[in-house]
Amino acid sequence: MASESRRGSAWEVLGVFLKLGITSFGGPIAHLGYFRSEVVERRKWLDDQEYGDLVALCQFLPGPASSQVGFGIGLHRAGARGALAAFLGFTLPSAVLMVAFAYGASLFTGPVGEGLLEGLKIVAVAIVAQAVLGMARTLTPDRQRAAIAAVAAVAALLLAGSAGQIVAIVLGAIAGILFYRADESTTGGTLRMPVRRSVGVISLVLFTALLFGGPALALASGSGDLALFTGFYRSGALVFGGGHVVLPLLQAAVVDTGWVSDQQFLTGYGAAQAVPGPLFTLAAFLGAAATTGPGGVLGAGIALAGIFLPGFLLLIGILPFWNMIRGRAAVRAVMRGANAAVVGILAAALYTPVFSTAITGPGPFCLAVICFVLLIAWKLPPWMIVVVGAAGGVVLTLLG
16 A cells, blocks of 8 residues: 655644554553554555655664654655654653643642652653563563673673773674674565755765764853753663663663763653653753753753754654664664664663652552552553552652
């Protein structure tokens, strides 16, 4: 079944993705299912082969995979304006909710309010544990990749901050080449997008300049706004797999630097489970609450721009060349190793700060186990787990 050749308007794209941004619960994998239902089955903007090619590319690249897929769909349908419309429609609903929560978090005082916040931190334990388990099944199916994940976890725990995560990903990529370079399996299909090679090259140059030059410029200028932007930009540029994988990178960017506390970070992360749209809008909460930069709505905007921009620059940069490089065994080997390392990094984040901060006794541990079982065995959606965890946190606080 071929997709429609007619180009649409940015307003059309905005309407579709605003609807998706309001209704898409469940994380990046669920988002991809929502997207397919809306743009492949219902509207036929792409066919299954085109959609599959786009998903494969976005899973290959660092960044928020579901948001990148949405950006690519908008680009395919209505050019650059369509890409921007897809991003805004899908992101704004959850971003607005997260900023509102950042402003209202200080109102959560007294036993009930404190219990709600404690419950959100406990929910984060169950959510991240589920993410580690699910990603391990997919990304570490053999002993070589399981070993890569284990080494990555050790590196992330022993080397503080983002340095350990970067080392882990680099080691994973090298190990992937050593273990999987001889794998000659290929994937077919092509992906056609309205992006010229010159635009792709400019995007890649800008991505690299911001990644390596931004921190130096922020340090030299002493600008809190620029430091905030580059901190979130680095997190968005280095996260493979999207979704919960961004947690340890953001923790290094905002908690290790003292911009937000461990409790604020996990509270925001728990709240992010209860809203639709991309998990990366946690950046809105963190930017609004950060002690560096302008804070508030402006700080949220800077953080959102920082965390989403690198993934979009990479997508635009790679699109003109993807069909040429995707079949190379070395590229696939690097990604296998890097993705396995991501599992180890996330497992390290499960230990600290998530578990070590939230689980302070038998009661919180039991509540975390209940939430985990409801996620894994009962298949309840994350927003329902948030409700259970928040209520349980209140009960534990009142009983304590």
